[in-house]
Amino acid sequence: MRLPLIPPAELSEEQKPLYDDMKSGIGEKFNAFEAIRADGALMGPWNPWLHEPQIGGAIWDLTKAMSMQASLTDNARQIAILVTGAHFNAAYEIYAHVAVAEKEGMSEERLSTLVAGVKPTGLAGGEEVAYDVAHALVNGGVLPRPTYDMAVTTFGQHGANELIYLVGLYCLVSVTLNGFNVPVPEKE
Template sequence: MRLPPIPPQDLTGDQRRLYETLQAGIAKQFGGFQTARADGALLGPFNPWLHEPEIGQAVWDLTEAVSKRGALTDAARQVAILVTGSRFKAAYELYAHVQVALEKGLKEDKVATIVAGQRPSDLTAEEAAVFDAASNLNAGGVLPRPVYDRVVAAFGAGGVSELIHLVGLYAMVCITLNGFDVPVPEQQVDPAP
């Protein structure tokens, strides 16, 4: 871990404003995984964002904008996020979104196969379209037209736009996590009381 989590009492004014925004958004959008230490210091990508609040606020605004779209099903969103986390081998991202994917109804073996970097054989047609699109986007290059068309057929033009932005957002989150060597919560030590 290259950036120490910031205890709430040590936050600057800009950091405090972002911290409060993040806490409210986390409570609304993310459950089932640890996002803070016992002392309230944020973990995961939230900590690097607090270290650079101007960047952090911009990334959070993008996160909220992409999250509000709603064209993709919950399962499809999680497939795309897990494909991206697996591509970048981002430990915290996989830790968090495995939990979210299970909560959203994806079966454990399907999640495990995606996290292993493989394509499950039991994907629904919608999940398969998203898996293939996210895999192609993460590999680089132009998204092939037949893959693009399958996502449009499944979710409409708004859905393919949401998917492309979602994959780009989570690629950035994964790069942030990997660049700052952000571990899963179990690998972080809470400060002594």
């Protein structure tokens, strides 16, 4: 890990409000995996964001908007996020969102296939569209028109927009995690 975790007692005045907001949001929406160390220090992407409160605060605001007001189904969201994390081989993202998907009932077989970077069999409707959109976007270039059109048909314009933004956000999260070499918490 390239940036040390910041215990709450060591936060600057600029970091404290962001820390409080992130800790509250983690407790509400990101609680299927370990994100807060025993001493209260934030782990995962939250730690690098906390080191740069102006930039991290903007990313956190986007994360909240994408997480707290989501219209896509949980399965479609987790598929898109896992496709993105697998593409970047972002260990913490894969760890965290496998835990979220498991909590939501996604099968181990499907999870194993997704994190291996392979399209699972048996995807239905929006799940398959989420996979196709995420896969196309992380592999670069313009999203093909038939894939875009299918996303709009399946999710509506707002949902298609949300899916594209979601993949973009998790590209940023993956690069943050990899750039700062954020580790997966060790099991006791």
